[in-house]
Amino acid sequence: xxxxxxxxxxxxxxxxxxxxxxxxxxxxxxxxxxxxxxxxxxxxxxxxxxxxxxxxxxxxxxxxxxxxxxxxxxxxxxxxxxxxxxxxxxxxxxxxxxxxxxxxxxxxxxxxxxxxxxxxxxx
Amino acid sequence: xxxxxxxxxxxxxxxxxxxxxxxxxxxxxxxxxxxxxxxxxxxxxxxxxxxxxxxxxxxxxxxxxxxxxxxxxxxxxxxxxxxxxxxxxxxxxxxxxxxxxxxxxxxxxxxxxxxxxxxxxxxxxxxxxxxxxxxxxxxxxxxxxxxxxxxxxxxxxxxxxxxxxxxxxxxxxxxxxxxxxxxxxxxxxxxxxxxxxxxxxxxxxxxxxxxxxxxxxxxxxxxxxxxxxx
Numbered sequence: 001x002x003x004x005x006x007x008x009x010x011x012x013x014x015x016x017x018x019x020x021x022x023x024x025x026x027x028x029x030x031x032x033x034x035x036x037x038x039x040x041x042x043x044x045x046x047x048x049x050x051x052x053x054x055x056x057x058x059x060x061x062x063x064x065x066x067x068x069x070x071x072x073x074x075x076x077x078x079x080x081x082x083x084x085x086x087x088x089x090x091x092x093x094x095x096x097x098x099x100x101x102x103x104x105x106x107x108x109x110x111x112x113x114x115x116x117x118x119x120x121x122x123x
Numbered sequence: 124x125x126x127x128x129x130x131x132x133x134x135x136x137x138x139x140x141x142x143x144x145x146x147x148x149x150x151x152x153x154x155x156x157x158x159x160x161x162x163x164x165x166x167x168x169x170x171x172x173x174x175x176x177x178x179x180x181x182x183x184x185x186x187x188x189x190x191x192x193x194x195x196x197x198x199x200x201x202x203x204x205x206x207x208x209x210x211x212x213x214x215x216x217x218x219x220x221x222x223x224x225x226x227x228x229x230x231x232x233x234x235x236x237x238x239x240x241x242x243x244x245x246x247x248x249x250x251x252x253x254x255x256x257x258x259x260x261x262x263x264x265x266x267x268x269x270x271x272x273x274x275x276x277x278x279x280x281x282x283x284x285x286x287x288x289x290x291x292x293x294x295x296x297x298x299x300x301x302x303x304x305x306x307x308x309x310x311x312x313x314x315x316x317x318x319x320x321x322x323x324x325x326x327x328x329x330x331x332x333x334x335x336x337x338x339x340x341x342x343x344x345x346x347x348x349x350x351x352x353x
Binding site for chain 1: 154173176184198218224231240247253266270287320
């Protein structure tokens with residue numbers, strides 16, 4: 001009995017997440033939006049949770065599994081770097097400089113701004 | 124037969140490297156990066172075809188979009204803690220997203236990078252699955268963005284806290300926000316080790332940048348294209 005209800009919860013939660021994605025895909029196609037459908041789906045699900053129309057417990061059964069194994073879903077895309085080795089070799093210093101400059105400046109700008117705004121430091 | 128091997132390789136390597144990281148407990152031994160590198164080197168040396176590997180892994184990659192939707196759950200969890208400071212936090216994360224992409228785009232452009240390479244380095248600070256999505260939409264090389272993002276996370280996790288402690292204004296909330304937006308999940312894991320408050324702000328900032336990066340980056344990219352005329 002409990003095994004059946006666990007399975008039902010898994011299927012229902014997966015159906016909710018899938019519906020959010022499908023609705024978003026339709027919206028993106030219909031209005032030719034530049035935002036990725038998956039991110040619109042994220043916002044849609046957040047909106048439904050925040051309004052209380054969907055309870056967190058209704059999406060966590062499959063949601064937590066998807067989040068736990070997240071890396072498995074994009075490791076194959078990363079392996080595609082094998083097709084761009086020549087490009088990486090030719091532009092290694094360019095990439096390193098651009099990315100390191102971005103990381104350092106972001107760390108400094110955001111931490112200084114947050115300190116000025118006293119985020120998390122109010123009485 | 125080779126398809127089955129390619130299909131099993133991804134989870135097998137990932138779980139092995141995850142166990143190794145648990146034992147070693149060093150940021151550098153990132154299981155995602157190591158899995159990608161070992162499979163890529165294996166394909167390269169063994170003369171394997173990436174197209175074949177990719178086809179065998181469609182069951183995994185097709186779940187990527189669903190998992191991105193599921194990120195609404197941690198966003199919902201974090202939302203309670205930042206409600207009172209929401210506008211300031213939002214302003215900081217927006218600034219972070221704009222800084223990281225604008226600096227990367229500008230430096231790459233000045234160093235003579237191609238359009239494709241500029242679009243590849245633009246999403247360098249956001250979590251890997253979003254970087255892949257955004258880079259693809261902008262016409263960049265998604266797998267290269269993925270590797271760049273993971274390296275940024277690792278380097279950030281190592282240098283961020285020592286760097287930020289150099290400032291008199293150092294505190295957990297502002298450092299957490301900076302680390303979450305600049306160094307995504309790998310940096311956030313390090314912030315959580317430092318203390319719970321820094322970890323909470325880092326994961327808030329990580330989640331918000333997940334949402335804001337795909338919203339802001341296409342606009343930033345278009346503006347830059349207009350201004351520089353590349």
